[in-house]
Amino acid sequence: MKLSIIIPAYNAEKYLSEACTSLVGQTLQDWECLIVDDGSSDGTATIAQGFCSVDPRFHLLQQKNSGVSAARNKGIEVARGAYLAFLDADDIWEPNTAALFCSLLDENPDCRVTWGEAIRFDTETGEIKPIVWKNYFPMGNPWYDMLIYHYIPISAVCIRKQDLPDTMRFRTDLTHAEDRDFLLRLLKNAVAIPLNKVVLRSRQHEASVSKNADAALAGEIRVMREHLADAALPRHVRRRAESALAFRCAVIMAFTGGQYGRALLWYLKAVVCDPLNINNYLLPIRKISMTLRHALRRIF
DSSP, rough: OOOEEEEEESSSSHHHHHHHHHHOOOOOOOOOEEEESOOSSSSHHHHHHEEEEEEEETTEEEEEEEEHHHHHHHHHHOOOOEEEEEOTTTTTETTTHHHHHHHHHHHHHHEEEEEEEEEETTTOOEEOOOSSSSOOOOSOHHHHHHOOOOOOOGGGGEEEGGSOTTTTTOTTTTTTSHHHHHHHHHHTOOOOOOEEEEEEEEEEEEEEESSSSHHHHHHHHHHHHHTOOOTTHHHHHHHHHHHHHHHHHIIIHHHHHHHHHHHHHHHHHHHHHHHTOOEEEEEEEEHHHHHHHHHHHHHO
16 A cells, blocks of 8 residues: 555535545545544534445544544554555645655655645635745755744645654644644654645635634644754754744734734734844735735726
């Protein structure tokens, strides 16, 4: 078995079929899909069973509601593939995603992890949304860059399973930023090679936006504080990462919580932490520019 794809699913009946269909259409066919139903109360299990009944590569695992981390971990434990990948139930893979992942890992036996790029789309209109909040000035070290900016979606990641330590699992004590924590631990001291190709369509819809900005903020801060305390982290990287953390907190407050006063305080902290971080100035300008262009297109 070449590739195991793990889909954690909780009350995902609205989008699960699209996610699974994107796997059926893969150009590489040597894969299995483990759908982990995390105690859903809707038709998630029925949809999963429908795919299992017509395609033996699909498998349904069920557990009581324990959270997305426990669901992913359950999939890891039973996966048979040489490589591991994750797909959220509301996301969609590009047709050549599996082939790109496996080809890169086949050709680079020392590589532990690879990842591709994602595009966002509006679930109602199908409109492609530009990625605004990104690190335009990467440092070239995936661990550093992941600390400075969360630029890798978990659904765009593929891992060599034999290189995944038994202790390397998603933390079940985290309800936010658990994927960020996992990737930070995975990327430290690892040979990691990016694909630099789009592998994922990430759905933007109301349900995917956290309704609890304070909880999202607390989770982000908790995870980042733990990783920023690493003694192996160079001072200039820590400073840049602290600035980026404050900037992300500003984004969470403004665009998730609508708390613009608190967002401004976080933004000012980001600038004070690292006045030379051009991202702190470029990203807001880019966001404003895109918003204006979008508004003008609607008018004209």
